[in-house]
Amino acid sequence: MIRRVFSVMFLVWAIGFLWFAVALPKPAGDAATDAVIVPTGGPGRIARGLEVLDQGWADKMLVSGVDREVRPQEFAAEFAVEPERMACCVTLGFAAVDTRSNAAETAKWVAQNEVRSLRLVTTDWHMRRAAGELDRTLPDHVTVIRDAVPSQPDLGTLFLEYHKLIASRAAGLAEL
Template sequence: MKVFRYLAATLVMVWALGFLWFTVALPQPAGDEKTDAVIVATGGAGRIDQGLAVLDQGLAPRMLVTGVDPEVRPEEFAAQFEVPQDQMDCCITLGFTAVDTRGNATEAAAWVEQEQVASVRLVTTDWHMRRASAEVARALPENVRIVRDAVPSAPSLTSLFLEYHKLIASFIAGLFGY
């Protein structure tokens, strides 16, 4: 019984320290490193704006927005984010198949292969970055370099708690090849 209590106490301590690390050391925005493309996972404020800023600054020549609602038309997207039509035509792909983070990774991997991209800048919210980048890294070929570009946010404790557990579940699923 003592061994069980020791093991349980150790697991609780590891969980608590992991959660503390997760909440205190959120990923940060990337610097001025150039990549072949930017991938934006929808779902949080500032993500698409950051992706467009990357394009405008010349840090990447093209962008995939993954997880776009199938009802959104490209012209609606362009109007909402004030994207010129020539930029939509040349540089922005809207992905409509993903409904979750794993789907974002699958959609991104197919696009990266089609576009023959060797490096990507992944844009998502700071609290979502660890899990999103792990899922994308699992889906992409090993030779594709990923630059993590986190959008700063002010997440609630509830959001952090849920995302931490999703990260743990994702890690465990990755260990078993899921």
């Protein structure tokens, strides 16, 4: 009996991992939102967030989880952001250190800026967990569009992120 239970659990885990690895989220289209949110941590994320601003798909951007050592001028220089664009439209968030605190930092910024819709820009393998944390943290009236940055994750990255997703969802269920 115990062997069957473990076999079923392993089968569910394996099918889930296969789905997670094969069906990575995709980039979003050109839908407009009030803001774009970019958690730091993966290549291409900030560039995509700035592209969203440049295309006029959002008016402002929060970069969540920026290292406390980074100064706005350094950020602007590294990503070729004009001073006017930094002043009007780009907020650097220094409070977050992980995906859960990215969601908390985002929720606070969303409330302060009266954001009703946002575009979440993160790496494809990170999207499900980041969006799940936001879903648990943001008010129900805030719409989130998922805009995944395509990547070529290795098996180790997928394996680790799949388990983080499982843990995140389990923690979310425990909070209910």
